Every structure is written in structure tokens, then in C-alpha cells.
Amino acid sequence: MTALLSNSDVIFILMSVGFYGLIYEAAMPGGILPGITGAICLMLWIFALNGMPVNYAGVLLMVLGIGGMTAEAFFKSRGFLAFAGALCFAAGGKIFIPAGAPAHPVSLWLVGGMTLVSLVVLSLGLKTALRTRKRAVSTGAEGLRGTAGEVVSWSGAKGEVRAAGSVWKARSETAYALEKGVRVKIRDIDGLCLIIEPATKE
Structure with a gap:
């Protein structure tokens, strides 16, 4: 093992692999396995660095590269963040x-x-997974129209409502206490925001 x-x-x-796991767990919580796998890999990585001659500039470049490729999944940069991230990651690996x-x-x-794997996993894979998750949540929201919910917090004409076991952002067309x-x-759905009214209007 030491060898x-x-x-x-x-x-x-x-x-x-450690960073892949933690990033996927942070972006899509609840999977558990990616987070556990990532944490174990990073702990082994830190342990392995003990006594190993490492160029920390290379480590920093790799971390920046992973950050850039991950950011591509969240921001529209037309591939610039992914490309810059890939360059940083490759340069860091070379001088690691x-x-x-x-x-x-x-x-x-x-x-x-x-x-290449990082580009696919972090930029393309993560973006696809986030898009699929958002679509699933949006589809789930559509099924709430006409059902009842319970106020979690409210101020004027907006707040949060619990419906179907989840907490949603909500608003009303009139301010209610x-x-x-x-x-x-x-009453209706606007994207991922519920449009509500009191079950018994005040």
C-alpha cells in the first residue's frame, strides 16, 4: 500500500478523482457515494504527499484548472473557462x-x-447532470398546481412554502400577512416559483 x-x-x-467526487456531491447533494469516494481519495492523496517532493505551484495550477472546468458547467463562457481550466490542469500535472x-x-x-477526462466529467457531464436535475424539478413543480401547501416563511408578497415534502420559493399577486x-x-407555477393564495383568503 505504501509503495x-x-x-x-x-x-x-x-x-x-477526489475533487470529482466532492464537486458532484456539492453540486447535486444527496448522492452520498460521490462525496464519500471523493473524501477518501483526497485523504489518501494528502497522506501520500507526506514526504513526497511536490511542486505546490503545480498543485495550485491543478486546483485552478479543476475550478475553471467546473465553472464551465455553471456559467456560459462558450468554452473559455473549460479551455483555460484544461490548460492550467495539464500544466500543473506536468510540473507536479x-x-x-x-x-x-x-x-x-x-x-x-x-x-480530457476532467473536461468530460466536470464541464460536459456536470452541465448535463445539472440540466437534467433542473428539468426533473421543474416537471415536479408542474404537478403541484391546484394542491395545498404550508407557509415556511413569508413577508408581504413572497416567501417559502412547503409542498409535496419540499420547500419552494413562492409569491402571491397580493401582499398577505x-x-x-x-x-x-x-394557484400557478412560474418556473420554479409557486404562485399561491391563502386557502381561506384574508
Whole structure:
């Protein structure tokens, strides 16, 4: 195990997979497995760095690269963030282990391969997963029209309402003094926002 964790290629893979897992867990909470896998990989990565000659500028570049490729899933940059992130990640992987260190540098084939994998997983895969999740939530919201909900918090003409076991943003066409726990009727849906009125109008 110790010999395996002293291999620079293995350390590079552990870091990459660790960040993939934590990013997916943060973006789409509830999966559990990605978060646990990511946490274990990053703990092994930190343990493996003990005593390993590492160029921390390379680590920083890889983290920035992962951040850029992840940001591509959330912002419309026409691929700029993904491209800049991929360059940073590849450059960081190349200098991760300094020249002349006892451990061999990370394989260039591995750096190239993991850069492509990161682009697919973080930029394309995450964007597709987020889009699918949003579509599913939107479809679920449509089914709430005409049903009842319960006020979680309210101020004037907007607040939050619990319906079908989830908390939704909500608004009303007229300002109401609604207290927590008051029953409301869901009249309509505007995207992911419920349009409500009191079950018994005040």
C-alpha cells in the first residue's frame, strides 16, 4: 500500500478523482457515494504527499484548472473557462513532481488523459447532470398546481412554502400577512416559483 501511494501517477489520479467526487456531491447533494469516494481519495492523496517532493505551484495550477472546468458547467463562457481550466490542469500535472526528484514525474500520457477526462466529467457531464436535475424539478413543480401547501416563511408578497415534502420559493399577486404553518393553495407555477393564495383568503 505504501509503495502504491508513493507512485506519482497514483497520487495524481487520487487528487483528480477526489475533487470529482466532492464537486458532484456539492453540486447535486444527496448522492452520498460521490462525496464519500471523493473524501477518501483526497485523504489518501494528502497522506501520500507526506514526504513526497511536490511542486505546490503545480498543485495550485491543478486546483485552478479543476475550478475553471467546473465553472464551465455553471456559467456560459462558450468554452473559455473549460479551455483555460484544461490548460492550467495539464500544466500543473506536468510540473507536479519537480525535475530531479526521487519520484518520477507524472506520465505525460496520464496528464493528457486525465485532462480530457476532467473536461468530460466536470464541464460536459456536470452541465448535463445539472440540466437534467433542473428539468426533473421543474416537471415536479408542474404537478403541484391546484394542491395545498404550508407557509415556511413569508413577508408581504413572497416567501417559502412547503409542498409535496419540499420547500419552494413562492409569491402571491397580493401582499398577505401569512404566519408560519398557514395553509395555502398553489394557484400557478412560474418556473420554479409557486404562485399561491391563502386557502381561506384574508
